[in-house]
Amino acid sequence: MWDYTDKVMELFYNPKNQGLLEDDREPGIAVVFGEVGSIACGDALRLHLKIEVNSDKILDSRFQTFGCTSAIASSSALTELIKGLTLDEALKVTNKEIADFLGGLPEAKMHCSVMGQEALEAAIYKYRGIPLAVHEEDEGALVCSCFGISESKIRRVIR
Amino acid sequence: MQTCIYLDNNATTRVDPEVVEAMLPYLSEYYGNPSSMHSFGGQVGKVVKQARQQVAALIGADDSEIIFTSCGTEGDNAAIRAALQAQPDKRHIVTTQVEHPAVLNVCKQLETQGYTVTYLSVNRQGQIDLDELAASMTGNTALVTIMYANNETGVVFPIEQIGLRVKEYGAIFHVDAVQAVGKIPLNMKTSTVDLLTLSGHKLHAPKGIGALYVRRGVRFRPLLVGGHQERGRRAGTENVPGIVALGKAAEIELAHLAATTNKQKQLRDRLEKTLLETIPNCEVNGDVFDGKLRKNRLPNTTNIGFKYIEGEAILLSLNQFGICASSGSACTSGSLEPSHVLRSMGLPYTTLHGSIRFSLSRYTTDAEVDTVLAVMPGIIERLRALSPFNND
Amino acid sequence: MQTCIYLDNNATTRVDPEVVEAMLPYLSEYYGNPSSMHSFGGQVGKVVKQARQQVAALIGADDSEIIFTSCGTEGDNAAIRAALQAQPDKRHIVTTQVEHPAVLNVCKQLETQGYTVTYLSVNRQGQIDLDELAASMTGNTALVTIMYANNETGVVFPIEQIGLRVKEYGAIFHVDAVQAVGKIPLNMKTSTVDLLTLSGHKLHAPKGIGALYVRRGVRFRPLLVGGHQERGRRAGTENVPGIVALGKAAEIELAHLAATTNKQKQLRDRLEKTLLETIPNCEVNGDVFDGKLRKNRLPNTTNIGFKYIEGEAILLSLNQFGICASSGSACTSGSLEPSHVLRSMGLPYTTLHGSIRFSLSRYTTDAEVDTVLAVMPGIIERLRALSPFNND
Numbered sequence: 001m002w003d004y005t006d007k008v009m010e011l012f013y014n015p016k017n018q019g020l021l022e023d024d025r026e027p028g029i030a031v032v033f034g035e036v037g038s039i040a041c042g043d044a045l046r047l048h049l050k051i052e053v054n055s056d057k058i059l060d061s062r063f064q065t066f067g068c069t070s071a072i073a074s075s076s077a078l079t080e081l082i083k084g085l086t087l088d089e090a091l092k093v094t095n096k097e098i099a100d101f102l103g104g105l106p107e108a109k110m111h112c113s114v115m116g117q118e119a120l121e122a123a124i125y126k127y128r129g130i131p132l133a134v135h136e137e138d139e140g141a142l143v144c145s146c147f148g149i150s151e152s153k154i155r156r157v158i159r
Numbered sequence: 160m161q162t163c164i165y166l167d168n169n170a171t172t173r174v175d176p177e178v179v180e181a182m183l184p185y186l187s188e189y190y191g192n193p194s195s196m197h198s199f200g201g202q203v204g205k206v207v208k209q210a211r212q213q214v215a216a217l218i219g220a221d222d223s224e225i226i227f228t229s230c231g232t233e234g235d236n237a238a239i240r241a242a243l244q245a246q247p248d249k250r251h252i253v254t255t256q257v258e259h260p261a262v263l264n265v266c267k268q269l270e271t272q273g274y275t276v277t278y279l280s281v282n283r284q285g286q287i288d289l290d291e292l293a294a295s296m297t298g299n300t301a302l303v304t305i306m307y308a309n310n311e312t313g314v315v316f317p318i319e320q321i322g323l324r325v326k327e328y329g330a331i332f333h334v335d336a337v338q339a340v341g342k343i344p345l346n347m348k349t350s351t352v353d354l355l356t357l358s359g360h361k362l363h364a365p366k367g368i369g370a371l372y373v374r375r376g377v378r379f380r381p382l383l384v385g386g387h388q389e390r391g392r393r394a395g396t397e398n399v400p401g402i403v404a405l406g407k408a409a410e411i412e413l414a415h416l417a418a419t420t421n422k423q424k425q426l427r428d429r430l431e432k433t434l435l436e437t438i439p440n441c442e443v444n445g446d447v448f449d450g451k452l453r454k455n456r457l458p459n460t461t462n463i464g465f466k467y468i469e470g471e472a473i474l475l476s477l478n479q480f481g482i483c484a485s486s487g488s489a490c491t492s493g494s495l496e497p498s499h500v501l502r503s504m505g506l507p508y509t510t511l512h513g514s515i516r517f518s519l520s521r522y523t524t525d526a527e528v529d530t531v532l533a534v535m536p537g538i539i540e541r542l543r544a545l546s547p548f549n550n551d
Numbered sequence: 552m553q554t555c556i557y558l559d560n561n562a563t564t565r566v567d568p569e570v571v572e573a574m575l576p577y578l579s580e581y582y583g584n585p586s587s588m589h590s591f592g593g594q595v596g597k598v599v600k601q602a603r604q605q606v607a608a609l610i611g612a613d614d615s616e617i618i619f620t621s622c623g624t625e626g627d628n629a630a631i632r633a634a635l636q637a638q639p640d641k642r643h644i645v646t647t648q649v650e651h652p653a654v655l656n657v658c659k660q661l662e663t664q665g666y667t668v669t670y671l672s673v674n675r676q677g678q679i680d681l682d683e684l685a686a687s688m689t690g691n692t693a694l695v696t697i698m699y700a701n702n703e704t705g706v707v708f709p710i711e712q713i714g715l716r717v718k719e720y721g722a723i724f725h726v727d728a729v730q731a732v733g734k735i736p737l738n739m740k741t742s743t744v745d746l747l748t749l750s751g752h753k754l755h756a757p758k759g760i761g762a763l764y765v766r767r768g769v770r771f772r773p774l775l776v777g778g779h780q781e782r783g784r785r786a787g788t789e790n791v792p793g794i795v796a797l798g799k800a801a802e803i804e805l806a807h808l809a810a811t812t813n814k815q816k817q818l819r820d821r822l823e824k825t826l827l828e829t830i831p832n833c834e835v836n837g838d839v840f841d842g843k844l845r846k847n848r849l850p851n852t853t854n855i856g857f858k859y860i861e862g863e864a865i866l867l868s869l870n871q872f873g874i875c876a877s878s879g880s881a882c883t884s885g886s887l888e889p890s891h892v893l894r895s896m897g898l899p900y901t902t903l904h905g906s907i908r909f910s911l912s913r914y915t916t917d918a919e920v921d922t923v924l925a926v927m928p929g930i931i932e933r934l935r936a937l938s939p940f941n942n943d
């Protein structure tokens with residue numbers, strides 16, 4: 001049984017900013033999304049941003065998450081944290097800040113918050129036209145090695 | 160106190176109040192050691208004997224064939240080690256990819272100790288292939304260890320058909336029947352099984368007690384070595400209250416087996432059928448063929464895959480309504496990996512991560528099933544609305 | 552119901568009623584599996600954690616150093632196997648001739664598997680010789696396994712002095728403290744012990760639960776392999792009621808250790824002294840020097856040899872008066888061999904067969920001791936009158 005904080009539970013049961021952002025082609029406004037993970041990995045996040053082009057500010061943000069309780073809560077937390085920030089400021093948001101916003105995450109679940117950071121990076125890089133650096137396959141701390149599942153591409157970004 | 164609609168009976172069960180009552184005197188007045196030389200201890204020896212008969216009766220065995228253990232895991236470990244020690248020259252083991260970790264991890268360890276292990280595959284229905292079994296057997300095969308019924312899907316293996324092939328090769332046949340005992344009738348007298356594991360807390364006895372059936376004539380070496388308890392086959396002061404409890408639980412299961420099983424099956428079928436009807440994009444994992452459910456499943460278990468969403472999120476949502484279910488087995492539920500059983504069945508990724516097991520007991524009521532049926536569609540809909548894959 | 556004056560507390564103890572009360576909810580309402588992913592199971596995980604702290608506190612350990620087992624025998628078996636697996640190159644074990652079968656028979660088995668075992672002798676007082684220990688150690692010594700206190704005589708070994716020598720040789724030090732825990736204060740923080748076994752039913756918890764202390768940093772491999780319970784160090788669904796009970800019993804023992812121990816010692820001393828005074832031709836076995844009793848004994852145990860008569864006959868006579876005592880240990884009491892402990896001490900044949908152990912508990916009363924003192928002289932006299940050796 002995971003020991004989730006009340007904040008995690010609250011954002012899981014009543015997530016803020018779920019869904020997607022339509023691009024209304026408003027002048028001076030850009031809408032992009034970034035994606036990480038896949039259904040094969042067992043977790044995935046699509047993060048949508050509405051950006052004010054002149055100021056580089058994030059006006060709004062929405063998420064769609066396939067994943068566990070903490071992935072959903074982390075995604076929701078991230079959208080809250082980055083609203084109003086400039087893109088450069090948002091890029092500095094760490095997964096630790098996401099976890100702190102949630103009042104902490106169980107150690108084995110810290111990686112669920114990394115996904116948010118990565119999706120944000122993906123969205124901003126896409127907006128800026130920068131190719132995304134390929135992430136090393138990070139083995140991380142194995143939680144269970146008994147079935148030797150290392151051949152699968154399950155993401156293991158821990159802490 | 161926090162109660163719940165408990166549909167996680169393959170993880171553990173409620174102890175029958177009659178069982179608690181039966182064991183209580185042995186937690187208080189009758190605390191003697193059955194091996195003691197005084198009649199205060201000796202009187203306790205008698206109830207241990209009675210409990211042994213009760214457990215034997217449930218599986219159609221002789222009471223001399225029953226060894227009390229502390230849990231299913233101990234039974235599995237002891238059986239596998241004993242079978243290998245009895246035939247030190249043979250170095251090959253056959254098992255399946257979908258065993259419980261209590262068998263699978265022992266086999267993994269044995270591979271590092273010079274044993275070769277064949278892990279039989281299962282098909283999309285969770286069933287093994289008897290031809291693959293036959294092809295894997297050699298004169299070097301010491302042991303075939305295959306579960307009676309799978310804890311995650313409830314799929315039942317054709318144990319006696321397997322046993323016939325095992326006997327052709329003179330191997331020892333161990334069956335992990337932890338999920339089968341008390342749910343389907345067993346009769347060791349007419350069986351090919353040599354060693355059979357059961358665990359109390361899966362059949363309304365408490366945790367901390369189990370039993371291992373060892374067919375008369377099968378050589379046995381103890382896993383726990385020490386005093387002469389259990390006729391030298393399991394050392395350690397007897398867990399008298401646990402033994403009495405297991406005996407009583409066995410007696411109750413035997414008396415009600417047919418009736419409770421039928422009722423559970425009806426409830427399970429209704430739960431399963433209605434979920435499939437009211438929720439789009441979901442399917443039963445295990446024992447389905449050409450879209451039709453077949454008959455090789457435990458009466459109390461259903462494992463359903465809900466596409467595009469993740470199991471833990473479903474479990475926590477159910478938890479909010481006081482409903483207890485599970486994904487994977489309890490001992491793997493802390494891990495982040497998808498179930499090895501469902502993976503071995505080749506489930507597509509879309510459902511692999513979103514599969515939930517409901518396991519009923521004789522305490523499950525119609526009203527409880529109704530509650531689950533009432534809340535599940537909303538839970539699935541809400542989580543799917545959050546998912547990026549739903550509309551792909 | 553048959554009750555008795557129970558002076559066989561080294562065989563097993565009465566479960567404290569508070570302990571039964573503490574465990575009962577986990578036999579009824581709170582039956583969840585602590586590894587489950589719902590809060591009904593999760594709440595049970597919390598009490599397991601608390602019990603672990605309680606057990607750790609009793610022996611001055613950290614709760615991460617406690618593994619729950621099913622009994623003392625399992626703890627001994629697991630500790631010995633783990634210590635050897637951690638050092639596969641070393642093939643020598645040091646133990647004593649007076650260990651419990653749970654250690655002795657494992658060592659015997661290991662001798663057939665390529666290990667050399669030194670069985671340290673004991674003197675007439677039941678004590679080992681530290682020089683013999685030192686002389687037996689080599690760089691090849693993987694494990695020293697020595698009991699804290701002997702179950703038959705109550706003789707306490709100088710564990711920390713032994714430990715210093717063990718550490719000089721870089722061996723692992725396992726201590727079977729089944730008879731010591733709850734009877735004498737232990738503190739693992741300032742100890743040389745690496746692995747320490749305890750058993751619930753010897754300290755007023757029920758049968759079927761025990762614990763193994765594993766010092767942080769000591770490599771450990773599980774004996775029972777399977778799921779991830781006990782952080783991968785002991786597979787099998789947790790015996791939650793048993794664990795809660797052991798925790799509560801540990802808490803109670805810790806709170807009352809000094810007081811109850813003193814009281815038991817007084818009663819034991821009175822029993823012993825008066826028996827020696829009122830019955831001719833008898834003597835205390837263990838920890839006696841030049842006719843004087845020394846201080847290296849458990850406070851609750853006395854083992855007395857009555858010349859010219861046979862133990863079983865004494866026990867049966869006592870049984871007639873509702874008094875429970877024992878000769879040898881419970882788990883060997885079915886056998887006809889005289890105790891291996893007393894034989895190792897070199898007792899003369901005249902007393903070897905006529906030795907009786909009285910072991911007290913905090914439930915033992917003055918009145919009970921009075922009864923024993925009242926009936927013993929008559930019993931011994933009657934049996935001696937029947938004996939052909941009496942007048943030799």
Ligand SMILES: Cc1ncc(COP(=O)(O)O)c(C=O)c1O
Pocket residue numbers: 394395396561562622623624625627651653698700701702727729730750751752761882
């Ligand atoms: C010194 C000693 N070690 C080990 C044991 C075995 O403990 P258990 O009966 O709980 O397996 C006992 C008691 O039987 C004992 O007295």
Ligand SMILES: Cc1ncc(COP(=O)(O)O)c(C=O)c1O
Pocket residue numbers: 169170230231232233235259261306308309310335337338358359360369786787788
């Ligand atoms: C099929 C199967 N085998 C073995 C076990 C292990 O039993 P226990 O938890 O009693 O050790 C379980 C349950 O956990 C099981 O479902």
Ligand code: FES
Pocket residue numbers: 042043066067068069070071109111112495
């Ligand atoms: S998103 Fe995979 S475990 Fe949390």
Ligand code: FES
Pocket residue numbers: 144145146147260490491492494777778779
């Ligand atoms: S055995 Fe690996 S998760 Fe339980």
